[in-house]
Amino acid sequence: MPLSGTPVRRPGRPGLLELTYLPSILKGMWITLRHMFRRKVTMQYPEERWTLPENYRGLPALVRDEEGRVKCVACFLCEYVCPPKAIHIEAQEIDTGVEKGPRIFDINMLRCIMCGYCEEVCPEQAIFLTKEYTTVGVSREEMIYPKEKLLEMGGVRPDPIKKWGRLTPRPADGGRVDAPAGAGSSVTR
Amino acid sequence: MSGPAPGGASDAEDRQSLEQWILTTRLADYVAWGRKNSLWPMPMGLACCAIELMAMVAPRYDVARFGAEALRFSPRQADLMIVAGTVTKKMAPAVKRIFDQMPEPKWVISMGACASSGGMFRSYPVVQGVDEIIPVDVYVPGCPPRPEALIEGVMKVQQLVDEGARTARGGTRPERRVPAAGTR
Numbered sequence: 458m459p460l461s462g463t464p465v466r467r468p469g470r471p472g473l474l475e476l477t478y479l480p481s482i483l484k485g486m487w488i489t490l491r492h493m494f495r496r497k498v499t500m501q502y503p504e505e506r507w508t509l510p511e512n513y514r515g516l517p518a519l520v521r522d523e524e525g526r527v528k529c530v531a532c533f534l535c536e537y538v539c540p541p542k543a544i545h546i547e548a549q550e551i552d553t554g555v556e557k558g559p560r561i562f563d564i565n566m567l568r569c570i571m572c573g574y575c576e577e578v579c580p581e582q583a584i585f586l587t588k589e590y591t592t593v594g595v596s597r598e599e600m601i602y603p604k605e606k607l608l609e610m611g612g613v614r615p616d617p618i619k620k621w622g623r624l625t626p627r628p629a630d631g632g633r634v635d636a637p638a639g640a641g642s643s644v645t646r
Numbered sequence: 647m648s649g650p651a652p653g654g655a656s657d658a659e660d661r662q663s664l665e666q667w668i669l670t671t672r673l674a675d676y677v678a679w680g681r682k683n684s685l686w687p688m689p690m691g692l693a694c695c696a697i698e699l700m701a702m703v704a705p706r707y708d709v710a711r712f713g714a715e716a717l718r719f720s721p722r723q724a725d726l727m728i729v730a731g732t733v734t735k736k737m738a739p740a741v742k743r744i745f746d747q748m749p750e751p752k753w754v755i756s757m758g759a760c761a762s763s764g765g766m767f768r769s770y771p772v773v774q775g776v777d778e779i780i781p782v783d784v785y786v787p788g789c790p791p792r793p794e795a796l797i798e799g800v801m802k803v804q805q806l807v808d809e810g811a812r813t814a815r816g817g818t819r820p821e822r823r824v825p826a827a828g829t830r
Contacts, residue, residue, distance in 0.1 A: 500706060500707060501711070502707060502794050503797075506794070541765050567763035568759060568763050568765060570765060571788065572789075590788065590791070590794065591792070592795070593795065593798050595784055595785070595806070597775070597777070600762075600785055
């Protein structure tokens with residue numbers, strides 16, 4: 458069978474100059490010197506921060522709509538889909554009479570892997586991943602974020618669907634509840 | 647020098663000019679200052695978080711700016727253990743032993759979801775949080791956390807080192823808290 462390629466030869470004995478190590482030291486110093494005049498790559502972290510991409514996935518948070526309502530309706534989909542089971546929800550009735558809401562909504566940030574499944578699955582667009590990525594904690598209890606803290610982190614996101622306006626009775630028009638769009642259209646036809 | 651000075655203002659002036667020339671500190675403060683600015687981490691890299699740990703030490707994030715660039719692979723020379731990655735039950739005795747081999751005073755950062763709580767590995771071979779075997783001082787969430795988050799954790803440890811020295815002076819060392827079993 459024909460051999461392919463040629464094997465590398467062992468380097469010969471070092472000369473007298475090489476035995477002084479001076480050429481190697483100078484070569485190393487030259488590399489260091491060259492790097493001194495290159496562009497600096499270090500990001501001075503606490504002062505200088507990375508510009509996050511638009512779809513960055515940081516810690517999750519709950520949001521309110523522009524009228525201050527908690528958008529979450531405690532449907533438990535995020536709790537169900539969460540791979541590490543970081544979300545714990547307990548539901549309660551809310552005074553609008555149409556939807557329910559979360560009484561307890563805890564996210565264990567130490568479990569959370571910021572995968573974004575909760576945001577993806579949420580039918581009410583009530584949970585979003587923020588751009589927060591530098592949180593640290595000193596205890597487990599501290600890192601379980603309650604509903605209030607999550608709402609504070611999330612802030613307000615405008616609701617383009619305006620579901621609540623249709624579903625809740627308004628005192629102005631005598632408590633009449635409009636039928637939600639789409640519901641009952643087959644009956645009237 | 648005691649006794650009423652002829653003018654209170656001149657006494658204060660004297661003291662002010664003296665403080666310009668003499669640096670006074672308490673020994674504990676001085677030791678804490680030295681400790682917090684030369685943390686030697688022990689990289690307990692067990693999984694993918696270790697990649698971010700390496701990124702933190704690399705030039706882009708450069709933890710040398712905080713004096714913690716001397717990663718020691720021998721626990722005898724380290725004082726900050728960074729547990730980065732999934733702690734399996736098979737690895738747990740080694741992690742515990744390496745922690746025990748580190749000399750006091752020592753601190754622990756639990757980096758990432760797996761080390762902090764088991765993360766998505768809710769299963770029988772994984773320790774549900776490294777704080778079940780060793781006391782953790784700072785938890786860094788993320789999967790994995792960005793190097794900035796870990797730098798934030800190192801800064802938190804520096805703060806704890808500073809505060810710890812203050813408490814030790816008063817005679818009470820801050821007690822290491824055992825996590826409650828219910829908070830999973």
